Amino acid sequence: MGNASETEHRIREAAFRALVKHGYADLSLTDIGNELGQNPSIIYHYYDSKDDLLFSMLETFVDIFVDGRGDRPITDPEQELREMVDHVLQTEDKNDILPDSSTDMRTAISRMFVELWTHAIWDDDFRRETTEIELRLKEIFTKTIRAGIERDQFRPVNPERTADHILFLLKQGIYTRVTTNRDDATERVHSIIDELIDDL
Amino acid sequence: MGNASETEHRIREAAFRALVKHGYADLSLTDIGNELGQNPSIIYHYYDSKDDLLFSMLETFVDIFVDGRGDRPITDPEQELREMVDHVLQTEDKNDILPDSSTDMRTAISRMFVELWTHAIWDDDFRRETTEIELRLKEIFTKTIRAGIERDQFRPVNPERTADHILFLLKQGIYTRVTTNRDDATERVHSIIDELIDDL
Numbered sequence: 193m194g195n196a197s198e199t200e201h202r203i204r205e206a207a208f209r210a211l212v213k214h215g216y217a218d219l220s221l222t223d224i225g226n227e228l229g230q231n232p233s234i235i236y237h238y239y240d241s242k243d244d245l246l247f248s249m250l251e252t253f254v255d256i257f258v259d260g261r262g263d264r265p266i267t268d269p270e271q272e273l274r275e276m277v278d279h280v281l282q283t284e285d286k287n288d289i290l291p292d293s294s295t296d297m298r299t300a301i302s303r304m305f306v307e308l309w310t311h312a313i314w315d316d317d318f319r320r321e322t323t324e325i326e327l328r329l330k331e332i333f334t335k336t337i338r339a340g341i342e343r344d345q346f347r348p349v350n351p352e353r354t355a356d357h358i359l360f361l362l363k364q365g366i367y368t369r370v371t372t373n374r375d376d377a378t379e380r381v382h383s384i385i386d387e388l389i390d391d392l
Numbered sequence: 393m394g395n396a397s398e399t400e401h402r403i404r405e406a407a408f409r410a411l412v413k414h415g416y417a418d419l420s421l422t423d424i425g426n427e428l429g430q431n432p433s434i435i436y437h438y439y440d441s442k443d444d445l446l447f448s449m450l451e452t453f454v455d456i457f458v459d460g461r462g463d464r465p466i467t468d469p470e471q472e473l474r475e476m477v478d479h480v481l482q483t484e485d486k487n488d489i490l491p492d493s494s495t496d497m498r499t500a501i502s503r504m505f506v507e508l509w510t511h512a513i514w515d516d517d518f519r520r521e522t523t524e525i526e527l528r529l530k531e532i533f534t535k536t537i538r539a540g541i542e543r544d545q546f547r548p549v550n551p552e553r554t555a556d557h558i559l560f561l562l563k564q565g566i567y568t569r570v571t572t573n574r575d576d577a578t579e580r581v582h583s584i585i586d587e588l589i590d591d592l
Contacts, residue, residue, distance in 0.1 A: 215513075215514045216417075217416075217417035303513050306510065306513060307510070307513055309571055310506065310507070310510040310571060312570075312571040312572065313415075313503050313506060313507055313570050313571055314415045319571065319572060319573055320573070322571055322572045323572040323573040323574060326568065326572045326574060327574075353580070353583070353584065356580050356584065357561075357584050360560070360561055360564040360565070360568065360581060360584070361557075361560055361561070361564070363564055363567070363568070364560040364561070364563055364564040364567070365560070367563070367564070367567060368526065368560065368563070370512075370513050371509055371510060371512040371513055371519065371522055372512065372519060372522045372523040372526045373519055373520070373523040374523060374526060374527075380553070380556050381560060383553070384553065384556065384557050384560070
């Protein structure tokens with residue numbers, strides 16, 4: 193890993209910690225600089241703007257969520273579908289962006305994800321970004337389901353529609369967990385998706 | 393309708409217009425007063441705080457969404473389930489809080505709903521409120537599905553689980569529509585839920 197990407201990594205970590213403390217609305221480059229222990233101007237060597245930095249965090253989290261699956265050949269569609277669901281809804285022990293992935297930290301990541309995503313309501317640039325991520329996730333699920341149908345592992349459902357169904361439930365599980373006190377939200381979503389995959 | 397509730401209604405309308413213009417983070421009582429054409433201090437005659445006013449808006453929207461269904465006896469569970477889904481996902485011509493319910497206005501209502509709901513990430517009071525609304529909606533769906541099973545209109549599914557499934561999809565349809573450029577989000581969710589109800 194080169195020096196530049198190490199610094200970018202440190203900046204994203206600092207921005208994440210600042211975001212968890214201050215929330216999106218109040219987040220400033222000064223806060224990020226404080227977390228980084230450096231003059232915030234360094235951020236502009238790597239990112240065009242605060243939004244550019246936040247976009248890059250969204251993308252990093254999506255990469256973690258899908259675990260680079262978009263590029264790999266599919267060998268066991270059902271198993272890979274289930275692994276992606278597990279991967280998004282919980283509880284992975286290792287995590288690219290943050291060494292400490294305790295429950296609190298995972299909650300913080302989910303909160304940040306929803307916070308950034310929701311900012312797309314008011315910001316066209318963010319909305320282009322969330323749309324791209326949405327379609328990227330959908331495409332990965334669609335490809336996996338299509339592969340399962342081709343190998344007779346799944347019955348001949350509409351792959352895009354089933355991909356949407358799983359994606360909507362996954363996102364909503366995270367959303368409901370961080371916006372309500374329903375602690376059973378991700379567990380409930382997990383069992384609904386499991387049943388949906390059992391039925392494929 | 394008494395004078396007090398008329399004024400409350402006007403305040404909520406003004407707050408809604410201000411929220412659509414300014415977003416949650418920048419919303420001030422002055423903005424609401426400007427929309428109202430009155431000194432903002434009048435708001436404190438009816439609401440304890442800005443948050444109290446916003447809570448009451450959330451509740452008003454939920455009342456519109458569920459259309460007072462919580463209290464009414466259930467006569468045709470399947471039809472009532474489908475009507476609630478239609479009611480949340482679209483396209484009602486009349487609307488209690490706002491006389492003008494054009495597509496733009498419905499989009500604005502959905503945006504506001506998500507904006508307020510997402511504020512629960514950082515605010516415990518809001519989260520208590522969203523949790524209560526979540527469980528209220530879930531209970532209405534659960535009762536309706538249970539009634540359908542008792543009348544042999546539906547097969548013997550787990551009513552709570554099916555209620556969650558529909559509720560998660562409904563919320564996510566609205567969320568995806570306002571946070572991405574996927575214009576097919578609500579339509580797609582609608583057809584997935586229709587299929588789910590067909591299968592009951």
